[in-house]
Amino acid sequence: MNRYDYIIVGSGIAGLYTALLAKKHGSVLVITKGSIDDCNTRYAQGGIAAAVGKYDSIKLHFQDTIAAGDGLCDEDAVSILVNEAPERITDLVNFGVPFDTIDGEIALTMEAAHSVPRILHAGGDATGEHVEVTLSKQARSSKIQILENCLATEIIAENGIVKGIKTLDYRTGSAEEVGCRSLILATGGAGQLFKFNTNSDVVTGDGIALAFNAGAEITDMEFFQFHPTALRLPGVTPFLISEAVRGEGGVLRNVNGYRFMPDYTPEADLASRDVVARSILYEMKKTGSDKVFIDAIHLPTSITTTRFPHIYRFCLDHGLDITRDLIPVAPAAHYMIGGVKTDNWGETNIAGLFAVGETACTGVHGANRLASNSLIEALVFGRRIIEKTRKRAGRRAPAARRGTKACQQLSQRQVPKTVPAPSLSALQRLLCDKVGIIRHQQSLTKAADILAAWQKSLAPPTDRPSYELNNLVLTGRLVTEAALLREESRGAHFRTDFPQSSPQWQRHIIFTR
Ligand SMILES: Cc1cc2nc3c(=O)[nH]c(=O)nc-3n(C[C@H](O)[C@H](O)[C@H](O)COP(=O)(O)OP(=O)(O)OC[C@H]3O[C@@H](n4cnc5c(N)ncnc54)[C@H](O)[C@@H]3O)c2cc1C
Numbered sequence: 001m002n003r004y005d006y007i008i009v010g011s012g013i014a015g016l017y018t019a020l021l022a023k024k025h026g027s028v029l030v031i032t033k034g035s036i037d038d039c040n041t042r043y044a045q046g047g048i049a050a051a052v053g054k055y056d057s058i059k060l061h062f063q064d065t066i067a068a069g070d071g072l073c074d075e076d077a078v079s080i081l082v083n084e085a086p087e088r089i090t091d092l093v094n095f096g097v098p099f100d101t102i103d104g105e106i107a108l109t110m111e112a113a114h115s116v117p118r119i120l121h122a123g124g125d126a127t128g129e130h131v132e133v134t135l136s137k138q139a140r141s142s143k144i145q146i147l148e149n150c151l152a153t154e155i156i157a158e159n160g161i162v163k164g165i166k167t168l169d170y171r172t173g174s175a176e177e178v179g180c181r182s183l184i185l186a187t188g189g190a191g192q193l194f195k196f197n198t199n200s201d202v203v204t205g206d207g208i209a210l211a212f213n214a215g216a217e218i219t220d221m222e223f224f225q226f227h228p229t230a231l232r233l234p235g236v237t238p239f240l241i242s243e244a245v246r247g248e249g250g251v252l253r254n255v256n257g258y259r260f261m262p263d264y265t266p267e268a269d270l271a272s273r274d275v276v277a278r279s280i281l282y283e284m285k286k287t288g289s290d291k292v293f294i295d296a297i298h299l300p301t302s303i304t305t306t307r308f309p310h311i312y313r314f315c316l317d318h319g320l321d322i323t324r325d326l327i328p329v330a331p332a333a334h335y336m337i338g339g340v341k342t343d344n345w346g347e348t349n350i351a352g353l354f355a356v357g358e359t360a361c362t363g364v365h366g367a368n369r370l371a372s373n374s375l376i377e378a379l380v381f382g383r384r385i386i387e388k389t390r391k392r393a394g395r396r397a398p399a400a401r402r403g404t405k406a407c408q409q410l411s412q413r414q415v416p417k418t419v420p421a422p423s424l425s426a427l428q429r430l431l432c433d434k435v436g437i438i439r440h441q442q443s444l445t446k447a448a449d450i451l452a453a454w455q456k457s458l459a460p461p462t463d464r465p466s467y468e469l470n471n472l473v474l475t476g477r478l479v480t481e482a483a484l485l486r487e488e489s490r491g492a493h494f495r496t497d498f499p500q501s502s503p504q505w506q507r508h509i510i511f512t513r
Helices: 013-022 058-068 075-095 127-141 206-214 243-247 273-287 301-307 309-317 373-390 424-434 441-457 464-485
Strands: 003-009 028-031 145-147 150-158 161-169 174-185 224-231 251-253 292-295 327-336 339-341 353-355
Touching: 003 013, 003 161, 013 028, 013 127, 013 174, 013 373, 028 150, 028 174, 058 075, 075 127, 075 373, 127 373, 150 174, 150 206, 150 464, 174 206, 174 373, 206 339, 206 353, 206 464, 224 243, 224 273, 273 292, 273 327, 301 309, 424 441, 424 464, 441 464
Parallel strands: 003 028, 003 174, 028 145, 174 353
Antiparallel strands: 150 161, 161 174, 224 327, 251 292, 292 327
């Protein structure tokens, strides 16, 4: 069996940035499911948050993150995030990410729930693409070994210590085992759980399933962020219309042309994502429509085309000139707030197993992620993983770690007699209909029963689609069971049967196998 100091699963911002740091301290293998740039990072538009502006401060960034997290942020993790963010931006600049500037100064934009303009961007609304392409070029020109079209299928661990990973080259069917000292999961989120989502099709909850099956703790899965404004055009995938469009002055209107957000909240169009997403759903229901509109027509054409060239071009290609036409939008699943539970050094309860980026739950987002805090989270905690592990290079394997006492297992369920056959589209419809933005006990129970039945009936996976379906069903169960347990509404989790937050629930739900 080949052995590496580091194996990193995933080649988005979390995987590649961590790999570039790791290569200074040992041998590195990156395993990635598609080609190197197939990931969510590439799609990020709005930008990356860090308190680098004249009118900003670490304290303000801290306060905004805590306020968005609605009582569930880990304050130590947030403090680490906001303090280390400016230096991580310098790292990106040094790698060659071409952030936009105005008169020689870094350009900063405003996004919902930030109290000052704080968001750095590149290529207008093509931040993620610039970050991904810069890091992947760096990784390719370094000595990092990269295996593309390779699926991580199972973590090898013994007595609570990681030993390596099983992989499948799904084009040839060849399965292998590779050993390592540190295994870093950077597999992204699980947006493909939902019919309407903004995510890449490689994002199927694999890291959650790999970690859970190996005995890792998984937390905060009930909090799934829906982006309020994804393009809603027949036959077109729900392409994101960045919050920054509203940050620059765009406003939401219902199908009758009425500007509705001020009726729901004083923050109007720049309220937090969960509030805007729910308000849009109510408005869609009220007007009997499947969409609302963003009105950016009044913005100067030069702003629209230079700040949002990507969105402008995408819409134009689909017959919409957003300098003249309203943009039809509806909410779509966007970001997995929960994930593999880590400490402030990115390590899980399994010694040598780390998680970073969207697949990890460091505690910085609490119950609701502040916009543009996820790219920066991947950098800050990726760096900390390497800080921690480099001290171990050449030493004995790490000792087994203790888990959290308050963990629970997935509940046993009475499997219903008749259930639809499991398939990706059936799963995505189920989650969208019953575990979406607005939830209640009956629909959650129905979904939980069906998911449990599917989990029992699925055959052992053999190829990429069957691994992905197995992983999504397990991840969907974790989301649904956590949403059922949390009998309150908080952050991104909203239940009509428990519409208020409750002090009793100012705690986390943690699952383990
Ligand atoms: C449309 C869109 C816009 C966004 N805009 C912003 C923004 O402006 N600012 C912000 O901060 N965040 C934004 N986000 C969120 C942010 O982009 C993601 O949270 C972040 O990019 C996640 O990075 P990652 O490296 O953790 O995962 P990803 O970039 O998703 O990468 C995951 C990697 O894991 C690989 N992988 C998965 N499973 C396996 C497996 N079993 N075996 C091998 N490889 C595997 C994938 O192939 C991929 O390479 C946006 C997200 C979307 C979808």
